[in-house]
Amino acid sequence: xxxxxxxxxxxxxxxxxxxxxxxxxxxxxxxxxxxxxxxxxxxxxxxxxxxxxxxxxxxxxxxxxxxxxxxxxxxxxxxxxxxxxxxxxxxxxxxxxxxxxxxxxxxxxxxxxxxxxxxxxxxxxxxxxxxxxxxxxxxxxxxxxxxxxxxxxxxxxxxxxxxxxxxxxxxxxxxxxxxxxxxxxxxxxxxxxxxxxxxxxxxxxxxxxxxxxxxxxxxxxxxxxxxxxxxxxxxxxxxxxxxxxxxxxxxxxxxxxxxxxxxxxxxxxxxxxxxxxxxxxxxxxxxxxxxxxxxxxxxxxxxxxxxxxxxxxxxxxxxxxxxxxxxxxxxxxxxxxxxxxxxxxxxxxxxxxxxxxxxxxxxxxxxxxxxxxxxxxxxxxxxxxxxxxxxxxxxxxxxxxxxxxxxxxxxxxxxxxxxxxxxxxxxxxxxxxxxxxxxxxxxxxxxxxxxxxxxxxxxxxxxxxxxxxxxxxxxxxxxxxxxxxxxxxxxxxxxxxxxxxxxxxxxxxxxxxxxxxxxxxxxxxxxxxxxxxxxxxxxxxxxxxxxxxxxxxxxxxxxxxxxxxxxxxxxxxxxxxxxxxxxxxxxxxxxx
Amino acid sequence: xxxxxxxxxxxxxxxxxxxxxxxxxxxxxxxxxxxxxxxxxxxxxxxxxxxxxxxxxxxxxxxxxxxxxxxxxxxxxxxxxxxxxxxxxxxxxxxxxxxxxxxxxx
Numbered sequence: 109x110x111x112x113x114x115x116x117x118x119x120x121x122x123x124x125x126x127x128x129x130x131x132x133x134x135x136x137x138x139x140x141x142x143x144x145x146x147x148x149x150x151x152x153x154x155x156x157x158x159x160x161x162x163x164x165x166x167x168x169x170x171x172x173x174x175x176x177x178x179x180x181x182x183x184x185x186x187x188x189x190x191x192x193x194x195x196x197x198x199x200x201x202x203x204x205x206x207x208x209x210x211x212x213x214x215x216x217x218x219x220x221x222x223x224x225x226x227x228x229x230x231x232x233x234x235x236x237x238x239x240x241x242x243x244x245x246x247x248x249x250x251x252x253x254x255x256x257x258x259x260x261x262x263x264x265x266x267x268x269x270x271x272x273x274x275x276x277x278x279x280x281x282x283x284x285x286x287x288x289x290x291x292x293x294x295x296x297x298x299x300x301x302x303x304x305x306x307x308x309x310x311x312x313x314x315x316x317x318x319x320x321x322x323x324x325x326x327x328x329x330x331x332x333x334x335x336x337x338x339x340x341x342x343x344x345x346x347x348x349x350x351x352x353x354x355x356x357x358x359x360x361x362x363x364x365x366x367x368x369x370x371x372x373x374x375x376x377x378x379x380x381x382x383x384x385x386x387x388x389x390x391x392x393x394x395x396x397x398x399x400x401x402x403x404x405x406x407x408x409x410x411x412x413x414x415x416x417x418x419x420x421x422x423x424x425x426x427x428x429x430x431x432x433x434x435x436x437x438x439x440x441x442x443x444x445x446x447x448x449x450x451x452x453x454x455x456x457x458x459x460x461x462x463x464x465x466x467x468x469x470x471x472x473x474x475x476x477x478x479x480x481x482x483x484x485x486x487x488x489x490x491x492x493x494x495x496x497x498x499x500x501x502x503x504x505x506x507x508x509x510x511x512x513x514x515x516x517x518x519x520x521x522x523x524x525x526x527x528x529x530x531x532x533x534x535x536x537x538x539x540x541x542x543x544x545x546x547x548x549x550x551x552x553x554x555x556x557x558x559x560x561x562x563x564x565x566x567x568x569x570x571x572x573x574x575x576x577x578x579x580x581x582x583x584x585x586x587x588x589x590x591x592x593x594x595x596x597x598x599x600x601x602x603x604x605x606x607x608x609x610x611x612x613x614x615x616x617x618x619x620x621x622x623x624x625x626x627x628x629x630x631x632x633x634x635x636x637x638x639x640x641x642x643x644x645x646x647x648x649x650x651x652x653x654x655x656x657x658x659x660x661x662x663x664x665x666x667x668x669x670x671x672x673x674x675x676x677x678x679x680x681x682x683x684x685x686x687x688x689x690x691x692x693x694x695x696x697x698x699x700x
Numbered sequence: 701x702x703x704x705x706x707x708x709x710x711x712x713x714x715x716x717x718x719x720x721x722x723x724x725x726x727x728x729x730x731x732x733x734x735x736x737x738x739x740x741x742x743x744x745x746x747x748x749x750x751x752x753x754x755x756x757x758x759x760x761x762x763x764x765x766x767x768x769x770x771x772x773x774x775x776x777x778x779x780x781x782x783x784x785x786x787x788x789x790x791x792x793x794x795x796x797x798x799x800x801x802x803x804x805x806x
Contacts, residue, residue, distance in 0.1 A: 600800040604796035608792045631756060
């Protein structure tokens with residue numbers, strides 16, 4: 109149920125396992141949110157999907173499907189705020205230069221204040237960001253944009269939303285990639301922060317290719333056929349009612365069912381209907397809808413970025429995509445540029461209900477306000493509206509999802525996958541991984557499809573067939589980095605300094621005492637100014653040995669402490685940069 | 701928020717990791733520093749000149765036979781100080797590695 113990345117990948121895996129399947133899709137296109145829309149030869153993407161995955165199996169599948177049509181593209185994106193562009197991810201000097209002296213001082217003071225007196229509880233996004241970067245930086249670079257995206261105050265967005273993204277980050281790998289780039293086949297390539305994969309004709313090309321390959325394998329994808337009923341006996345789903353394009357509903361039976369329908373829509377289709385508390389939980393789930401205003405501008409180059417984040421509060425557009433920078437073949441005429449103005453909306457609100465003409469006029473006006481185009485430069489345009497583009501992580505979503513999950517998972521032959529199927533902020537690779545695991549469960553394996561995107565490496569670690577052998581006896585880069593950030597033991601260094609230092613003094617004194625000749629003892633005895641009772645004699649040597657120990661151990665202890673302080677500071681700075689770049693973009697997931 | 705994330709666990713693991721000293725490397729570094737330090741100190745006094753050049757530094761001859769405050773002495777001193785520094789560095793690293801982690805139970 110659903111021909112998005114999760115559903116099509118599940119079908120592909122079933123085909124690979126020699127199983128038969130049918131995919132039902134309510135819309136006329138495949139790919140779900142990851143489709144490509146075409147208007148007069150201008151192709152555009154719903155949200156901008158970078159193809160990047162930590163799961164080698166998914167990367168391999170993408171490459172297998174598209175081959176040479178799977179392009180590697182350079183990435184450039186910036187933040188537009190208060191009439192200025194800021195690098196993304198933020199760079200301290202660039203940001204401070206753009207903000208000016210007074211604002212930079214406010215940001216710094218606010219950061220210091222947040223370190224001295226952080227929020228004791230991090231329940232919402234505002235507290236989570238303020239504790240890490242200071243309140244002022246939150247107000248400038250997080251608050252406006254995040255609220256544009258989600259349509260609710262940051263104080264009502266669960267801190268889980270940011271924490272979930274951060275926890276998946278591999279600090280050591282991020283440092284390794286920053287230092288060395290990523291290695292593939294022994295060759296160092298630029299990190300995917302700077303470059304990304306993208307299908308030649310947009311993301312929809314990937315899913316159209318999946319559909320075609322499935323058809324070759326004997327698996328049909330039935331379009332314009334929404335599932336409107338899910339019949340069950342309380343333990344198992346017996347059939348689904350599919351409404352065909354002619355309006356007739358027919359029953360489809362199967363051994364197993366995999367659904368990427370929105371979980372709230374699925375429970376409403378259950379027949380018999382579920383208990384009221386389940387329906388209430390479904391009704392409580394919130395989604396954010398989305399519309400793209402595409403403007404065709406009669407200019408070869410408007411800006412060099414793939415996309416720009418619009419943080420300026422004086423316009424309603426949240427992000428501007430520059431589709432020809434994603435792939436040159438997204439536009440039919442290289443002398444023109446198609447811009448995708450993304451508005452994050454709720455179905456039924458003023459923007460959603462506005463006419464296409466009104467939205468096109470608004471888009472042109474806002475682009476001119478931002479100084480990105482001149483008035484009158486827009487030659488044509490179109491509007492695409494998308495329902496349920498993003499599941500909202502509000503304060504109560506977790507409880508409602510748990511209620512629904514517990515109920516729906518009670519059906520032994522029904523599995524939920526996909527972003528809306530699990531009401532989870534999955535990237536398309538997560539959705540694909542869940543689809544693969546669901547298909548393997550149908551074939552008799554036992555995987556937890558809900559573990560994907562919780563345990564990032566789940567697919568790889570469970571199947572085991574993509575693990576690459578590692579050389580034994582040679583430390584990996586991760587191990588070396590871990591040791592680079594390891595702390596010195598102050599006590600041990602203190603002991604080492606004390607023993608070696610005191611012994612050295614004893615031996616130096618003894619060496620003089622054993623030598624006949626000129627009296628040099630007076631010079632060494634000057635150390636008695638620092639070491640009480642020390643003199644160049646056998647008794648003095650023993651006293652010096654004892655006296656030197658606390659001094660030397662103190663030096664060793666302080667030295668280790670100072671090194672640890674610097675290492676810790678360096679490590680926390682790198683972590684902060686990583687967290688900042690993730691938290692700044694509420695749609696990081698949608699980018700993929 | 702209650703479950704400990706992989707990143708948090710990783711951070712704890714990194715902070716818990718105790719750095720070890722590679723005795724050979726420390727020996728080379730301390731040896732080079734000590735040798736160079738004495739050679740530079742000697743040459744500095746030689747260049748400055750004067751009536752009684754380096755009377756105190758010259759006392760090192762009791763530990764380093766053949767050492768004098770002269771250009772040749774700078775090379776001799778370099779050899780001695782580098783060797784002694786290497787021994788001291790190696791011993792410090794060896795003792796540190798024996799004790800590292802004991803205090804924190806790691």
